[in-house]
Amino acid sequence: MTPIQAPYPATRFRRLRRTAALRDLVAETRLGVSDLIWPIFVTDVPGADVAVPSMPGVSRLTVEGAVRAAEEAARLGIQALCLFPYTDPTTKTEACEEAWNPENLSNRAVRAIKAAVPELAVMTDVALDPYNANGHDGLVRDGIILNDETVEALVRMALAQAEAGADIIxxxxxxxxxxxxMRAGLEAAGHKDVAILSYAAKYASAFYGPFRDAVGASGALKGDKKTYQMNPANRDEALRLVAxxxxxxxxxxxxxxxxxxLDICAAVKAEFGAPTFAYQVSGEYAMLKGAILNGWVKEEVILESLLAFRRAGCDGILTYFAPDIARILRG
Structure with a gap:
């Protein structure tokens, strides 16, 4: 783009900033409630409906609480929830069998939400860490995270979630x-309409700490996840993974x-044009929420941060601020 403009004073950029109506009229980026996916934590162990200490304002919910959250989402115009289970530690094993149990916590929550609010899209998480005694996303043998054996387990997990009624894996x-x-497994099982939202470029980040507290994985994790999550230094690798x-x-x-x-988000959207999402993760939430609660910044930083995702080309954002933003946008 080559901007063409008359010299000052014929061109005064401040003309279009003079009133709220003018500013809104020429806004290049817009954020809507339909751009949001609300991640929630579900549990059936004691401590439900109590705030996660490292994520003020976020609680682990019972299945019944998750249904109430789904009903609230529908009232606010939020069109999708993403479920993350805080599982009973006694169900965690090295083989992770609970991950594909049709009656596990996540699958029960999916069925309950779809029964109560069928029009709401429900997204599920496919990774073994909530069910793994080692705290890893994959099966572990002699300290090594196994790839191919884990993929087989993940397909079973995805199929159980699809059977429960998940709209997005x-x-x-x-x-x-x-x-x-997973795509082959879903097609073969008749779940051809279940969508896959791949965490294609997931970095080995220090921003995940509060999330691991929320799902009870912090204490269980042995080692780190750097052999399968991405190096934060890499950009080109992200494009290869997305492709x-x-x-x-x-x-x-x-x-x-x-x-x-955000540079990765922009590059992915520009390169592929595919529906591109980003996750405003727990560490980002905790920093912003903590600063707001301490009076260090105003609540407007939430909206500003989400506009940055949209400006970078994201079609949608997973954010724990979803209900707050929905209320702000709805006035």
């Missing part, structure tokens, strides 16, 4: 080849975390 594990295997996942059948792709990786 969200593979967050970062194993190689899992998108193609691979789209070629294997992903319908949408995600960059995670968010604000520190």
């Amino acid at each position: 969200g593979p967050s594990d970062m194993m190689d080849g899992r998108i193609g295997a 691979r996942d789209l070629s294997e059948g992903a319908d949408m792709v995600m960059v995670k975390p968010g604000l520190a990786y």
Whole structure:
């Protein structure tokens, strides 16, 4: 683009900033409630409906509480929820069998939400860490995270979630080849309409700490996730991963975390034009919420941060601020 403009004073940029109506009229980027996915935590162990200490304002919910959240989402115009389970530690094993149990916490929550608010899109997380005694997203043998064996387990997990009624499957594990295997499994099982939103470019980030507290994975994790999540130094690798996942059948792709990786979001959207999402992760939420609660910044930073995602080309954002933003946008 080559801007053409008359010299000052014929051109005065402040003319179009003079009133709120003029500013809104020429706004280049817009944020709507339909751009939001609301991540929630569900549990059936003691401590439900109590705030997560490292995420003020966010609570682990019972299944009944998750249904109430879904009903609130529908009232606010939020069109999708994403479920993350805080599972009973006694169900965690090295083989992760609970991950594909049709009656596990996540699948029960999906069925309950779809029964109560059928028009709401429900997204699920596909990774083994909520069910893994080792706290990892994949199966572990002799300290090594196994790729191909994990993919087989993840397909079983995805099929159980699809059977429960999930609209969107969200593979967050970062194993190689899992998108193609899941797409083939879903097609073979008759779940051809279930969408895959791949965590295609998920970085090994320090911004995930509060999330791991929320799902109870912090204490269980042995080592780190750097052998399967991305190096924060890498940009080109993200584009290669997105290309691979789209070629294997992903319908949408995600960059995670968010604000520190807006360059990746912009590059993905520009390169592929596919539906592109970003996750405003727990660490980002905790920093902004903590600063707001301490009076260090105004609540407007929430809206400003989400506009940054849209400006970078994201079609939607997963954010714990979703209900707050929906209320602000609805006036």
